[in-house]
Amino acid sequence: MKILLAVDGSRYTKKMLAYLATHLEILAGHNEFTALTVHGALPPRARSALGKETVDAYYAEEAAKVLDPVSKFLLRHDVRLKTASKIGPAGETIAKFAEAGRFDLVVMGSHGHGSLTNLVMGSVATKVLAHCTVPVMLIR
Numbered sequence: 001m002k003i004l005l006a007v008d009g010s011r012y013t014k015k016m017l018a019y020l021a022t023h024l025e026i027l028a029g030h031n032e033f034t035a036l037t038v039h040g041a042l043p044p045r046a047r048s049a050l051g052k053e054t055v056d057a058y059y060a061e062e063a064a065k066v067l068d069p070v071s072k073f074l075l076r077h078d079v080r081l082k083t084a085s086k087i088g089p090a091g092e093t094i095a096k097f098a099e100a101g102r103f104d105l106v107v108m109g110s111h112g113h114g115s116l117t118n119l120v121m122g123s124v125a126t127k128v129l130a131h132c133t134v135p136v137m138l139i140r
Contacts, residue, residue: 009066012109016139033081038090091127
């Protein structure tokens with residue numbers, strides 16, 4: 001089974017990882033894991049002022065802040081995973097990545113770094129559910 005872990009470094013990402021660690025049947029077997037983090041695009045004027053090299057370095061640094069701890073945590077549970085990072089609107093980008101990669105399941109926290117306006121379910125989770133044809137497991 002190909003499983004996409006949508007991660008943002010929030011406490012709900014940590015809860016999702018804890019859930020996976022306590023449900024080792026998900027981690028065991030022939031599952032293939034990919035962790036994806038999505039960052040919003042910098043405004044065009046900022047990108048042009050900073051230059052491509054600086055912007056690319058910024059995105060790489062931000063992705064590493066999120067993906068490195070996830071990789072280390074899962075490696076402690078003998079799970080090797082692929083990592084990916086994308087730029088764009090998070091919900092739509094996660095859904096497109098899941099479909100394009102032919103994933104069988106998307107696992108993500110129910111909330112992220114967003115505001116408190118979506119108390120029941122985060123706006124990214126809502127958008128993933130709305131745009132994704134792949135089954136989604138939300139961890140609260």
